[in-house]
Amino acid sequence: MTFKGINKVYFLGIGGIGMSALARWFRHEGYPVAGYDKTPSPLTEELEGEGMLISYEDRVDSMPVDFTTAPEEVLVVWTPAIPRDSVLLNFFQAHYTLKKRSEVLGMITKDFYTIAVAGTHGKTSTSSLVAHLLKSAGKPVAAFLGGITQNYQSNLILPGKTKEQVLVVVEADEFDRSFLRLHPNEAVVTSADPDHLDIYGDEATILEGFRDFIRLVDKRGKLYIQSHALFRLGEDLEAKATQREYGLRSTGIHAENVIAKPGIFQFDYIGPKAQISGLELHIPGFHNVENALVAIAIAVDHGATPEQIREGIRTFRGVKRRFEIHSTEEGKVYIDDYAHHPEEIKACLSSVRAMYPMQRLTVIFQPHLYTRTRDFAEGFSESLSLADEVVLLDIYPARELPIAGVTSEMLMEGIQAGKKILIKKDQVMEYLKESQPEVLVTMGAGDIDRLVPGIAAWEKSRAILKKE
Incomplete structure (x- = not known):
């Protein structure tokens, strides 16, 4: 993956969970990576250990010198979480090429088969489950995640060397309308409850944002939408893709025989292409069973067998800070x-x-x-x-x-x-x-x-x- 004329990448807010996944991607691709964040954290310490140069002072002279000599060769990636009065942000706006994290993620994934997981909640656990089931089934997967997976101890999963078509799993973040910059072949909408009203203003506007995202899904792809989210968004979504509903009590993809035990939830998966009984999910919660339903449906569509699904669900260890x-x-x-x-x-x-x-x-x-x-x-x-x-x-x-x-x-x-x-x-x-x-x-x-x-x-x- 190359960006024409770009030789270095600087991240303004590098300690953010989404930003750090992109930073790791560019570092893996061979780019020198540096960045700024307000305070040190265990994640920024990991990034420094991976060879990235990080400053915690909002000053121009805190940047590595070789990132200042040829501004035209440096891509600056920033997050709207950075205050508008930031010294570094204003300096970069005057002298460098700036792109939001969502723009860069859209650029990276544009030429890949992309599975985008959206929702006001549930998207981190669901996207991590999708990536794990595909990877454990032997599929070539790259994933940009909004949390640190326990299985891979990272928010970035890489496919390794392969001649097969790489499947890219991304979180489609509704904040700042970031998900509208993606190019999804398939999409999931886990929820569409009102949130980020400081950005959208009211509930009707955020719902329209989700409808706009749904319209982006490739007509040859699939849209998986959770039952309550479908109710909130309305039946007439103008979706070009094939639409599938899922949920614990959905008439479409659903679960049966759900049993809650300390540390484990058991359930049966019922879908159009497979029925798999006796699944054991070691990240408890009724909401996680629901997340697992759509992850299973996607994995089945991409050729995972019932045995691979069973093992993938059993071995998934969740995401840090998600139940x-x-x-x-x-x-x-x-x-x-x-x-x-x-x-x-x-x-x-x-x-x-x-x-x-x-x-x-x-x-x-x-x-x-x-x-x-x-x-x-x-x-x-x-x-x-x-x-x-x-x-x-x-x-x-x-x-x-x-x-x-x-x-x-x-x-x-x-x-x-x-x-x-x-x-x-x-x-x-x-x-x-x-x-x-x-x-x-x-x-x-x-x-x-x-x-x-x-x-x-x-x-x-x-x-x-x-x-x-």
């Missing part, structure tokens, strides 16, 4: 999840309830974005009420400035849990030691993940103490 089980020792359960939308929270907590119906459920939630908290306050309160105990942290602002009157406290009144409390992030460990939760779930898309290693280590230590 990631850290501890089940001595009945002390700890699960971490990226959920940051009311529907995601509902799906996760409903599944935890099914797995551990007799144990007390505690959730620690960090809201993400002031606008999202404001727009969906009632939904957040309702979903969090599925827990016995709710611990709220302050809102993680990400790219936003504070909004007057919008705080985590505004969710408290609507939460119907038996116990609810608002604390600071640095008080979490002390609170856990006092409360001794039975089943603990941490949730959020901000920096709550920085707490996860410490909580997991504490859970392990108290299980050991109990044994002694």
Whole structure:
């Protein structure tokens, strides 16, 4: 893969999960890669270990010198998460060729057979499942993912040397209308709930964005759409591709005999080309069974056998921070999840309830974005009420400035849990030691993940103490 006249690539926001996958792709293709991010993270440390030069200062003189001598030979990839007043962004806009991450992903995948997975939630787990099932069935797969897969310990999967047609799996991100820059041969729509209203303005506009994405799918390809998403978008989608509905209770591709057990969900797959019984999915959750349904349908369409499907489902280990089980020792359960939308929270907590119906459920939630908290306050309160105990942290602002009157406290009144409390992030460990939760779930898309290693280590230590 080459970009004419480009000899180096610089990433403005290189630590983002989508940006880092592209950075890894360019590094694999032989380009010198450098970048900037606001703060170091385990992911940026990995990128540096892979040979990328990363600065954490928003200054022009922080760039490697050889990226400044011939601006016309440097491609700068940036993300809208970078503030408009960034020194580096304004410098690059004046002197360099800039392209958004979505533009570059569209350029890379344009000449490949592309399977694009869209949805306001579910797309990371689903795209990772699709990639894993195809790869475990021996198909040549490249995948640009929005999370770190446990099987491959990366957000980039490469096909290796092959003369076969490479299948590219990508997340089709609706934020900033990025998915409209892709060229999908096949597409999945996992959900179409209102989100990113700071970008779209209202629910009707985001739904039209999804309809625009659907119209991009090649007429010789397929569109897989989840039942509720189809209901929300309407039957008349003007899709050129063959349309297939899926869902737990769909009349199309669906599951039967779903059984929830601690750490595992069993189910039967029922589809137009295959029926596969007794599947064992080791990433629990009713929503993950639904994600698996469409991944199986795609793999079957590309020639995977029932035996390969069975093994692929059994061996899939999920994505970091997507219903990631850290501890089940001595009945002390700890699960971490990226959920940051009311529907995601509902799906996760409903599944935890099914797995551990007799144990007390505690959730620690960090809201993400002031606008999202404001727009969906009632939904957040309702979903969090599925827990016995709710611990709220302050809102993680990400790219936003504070909004007057919008705080985590505004969710408290609507939460119907038996116990609810608002604390600071640095008080979490002390609170856990006092409360001794039975089943603990941490949730959020901000920096709550920085707490996860410490909580997991504490859970392990108290299980050991109990044994002694």
